Amino acid sequence: MKTDPAGTPTEVDDKLLVNSVVKAFRVLEAFDNANRSLNLAQISASVGIDKSAAQRFTHTLNKLGYLHKDPVSKRFELSLKSLEMARHFIRANPVINQAMPYLLHLSRTTEETVNLTLPDGADIVFAARFMSRHMLNTDVVVGTRMPAFCTAPGRAILSRLSPGEARQLLGGAPLQAFTAHTVHNIDDLMRRLETAREIGYATAWGEFFPGDLSVASAIIDKDGRPVGAINIGVSNARYTPEKAEEIFGPLVTAAARSVSQGMPPPV
Template sequence: MSSPDDFNQGADYVQSLHRGLEVIRAFNSERPAMTLSELAECTGLSRAVVRRLLLTLQYLGYVTSRGRLFSLSPRILELGFAYLGSLPVTELAQPLMQALSDQVGESCSLSVLDGFDIVYVQRVAVRKVMTVSLGTGARLPAYCASMGRVLLSDLGDAELDEWLAAAPIEARTPFTITERERLREIITAVRTQEYCYVEQELELGLCSLSVPVRDGSGRVAYALNIGLPYGEGVRQRALAELLPELTATAAAIGRNLRGH
C-alpha cells in the first residue's frame, strides 16, 4: 500500500474527489458564500476546474447558487451525520451529559482527535462561553484545549513527539503555552492524573476541565469536558467540585460503550 506522502501519485488516487472535497471545505463561517473566482483563489484550483466541481455539487444537491454566489446547502449535513450516526457514543452519552450539565450548571462536551484538532461529537450547552459558535462538528486546536491534551495523552512517547513536532502551534492568548517541551510535560502528566485543566489558553475568559472516556480496550476513545467562565476561585471549584462528577460521568459513558 502506498504511503500517505506518495499516495497521490498512485493509481488508486482519485484527484477529482480530492478537489471536490477541497471546494466543500473552503466554505466556513467567515466565508459562507463565495464567487467562482473567490473559490478558485481559496483552493488554488483553476476557475474551469472549480466551475465543473461546483456544477456537479449543485446537481447532487450539496451546493446552491444565488446570482454569482455559491454556498453549501443543508444537504451537506448528511456527510457529517453519516459519521455521527455510526458512533454509538452520541446516543449513549447524551442523557448522561445532560444530567451532568443540569447538575453543575455548566456546558458539557464530548470530542475526538482528528489530526491536529479536536472535533466535537456531542455538546450540551447552558450558556455561550466562547466567542465562536461551538456545536457538533466544531473544530478546535488540540494543543491548547483541555480535551485535546486528554486525547493526546493516549499517544505513545514517539507518536506524541512526532505530533508535537508537526503541529502548528501559536499563541491564541497571552496565556497560551506554546513551548513544545512544556506541552509534552503537561500531556505526559495527564496520563497519570487522568484529567486536564486549562485556563484562558484557548480564549480569554474560558476555562475547561476534561477527563478521558475509555473504551473496552482501555484506550482513550473520547474526551469529556466541562467549560467554565474564568473568575476568582474557578480552578479550585473545577478540581474540588466538578472533577469528581465529570469523572463519574465519563466512567458511566465508558461502561455504556463497553456494554453496547
C-alpha cells in the same frame, strides 16, 4: 510529493486517487463562515482550478443538492443537504451514542457548558455540545476544530497515549501561544500530561480562549485507546481555577469512566 496548484496530492502519488473527487471536496471546503457565498472566480482561485472546471464542479454539486445557486447573483453557497453527512456520522459514531446520556445528565445537574470532543491527529473536534446560559462565547459549534495541546480535552486524550506517542504528536504540531497563558513548550506539556494521567483528568486555564476554564477526562475504548473526552467549561468571572477543578474534576472523570465502560468492542 507532487501536488496540484491547490496543494492537493496528485495521482502521481497514489494511483487509486481520483483527482476529480478530491477537487469536488475542495470546492465544498472553500465555503466557511468567512466565505458563506462565492462566485465562480472565487471558487476557481480558492481551489486552484480554472473557471471552466469550477463551473463543471459547481454545476454537478448543485444538481446533487450540496450547493445552492442564487438565480440572480449566480453565487453559490452550501445547501442544507451538506448537513446530512454530519448527521450520518453522529448517528453512526459509537462514542457519541454512548456518551450522550451522560452529557445530558452533566448539563442538567451542573447547568454549565458540557462538550464531547473526538481526537483527529494533533487536533480535537467538537462532536456534541450542551451550552450553558452563562456562556458568552458562542463561536464554538459542533464540528469546530481546536489544537489538542492547549485544550483540556486534548490534553486528557494525549495523557492516555504512551509518552512517546504523545511527544511525537506534539512534536509535529504548531505549538503557538494563543493567549498569555498558553503552555506551548513540549517538556512543560509532557509534565502536564503526566499529571493528567495520574489524577484522571486534565485542565486548561485560559490557554485558547481568554478567561475560559476547562476540565476534561478521556474516554477509553476496550483496547485502552483514547477515543474522546468529556469536558466542562466555565468562565473565570464565576469560578477560580481551583474551584473549577475541585467541583468538575470528579464529575468529568466519573462520566468519562462510565462511557468507557459501556463502549462496544472495536469492530
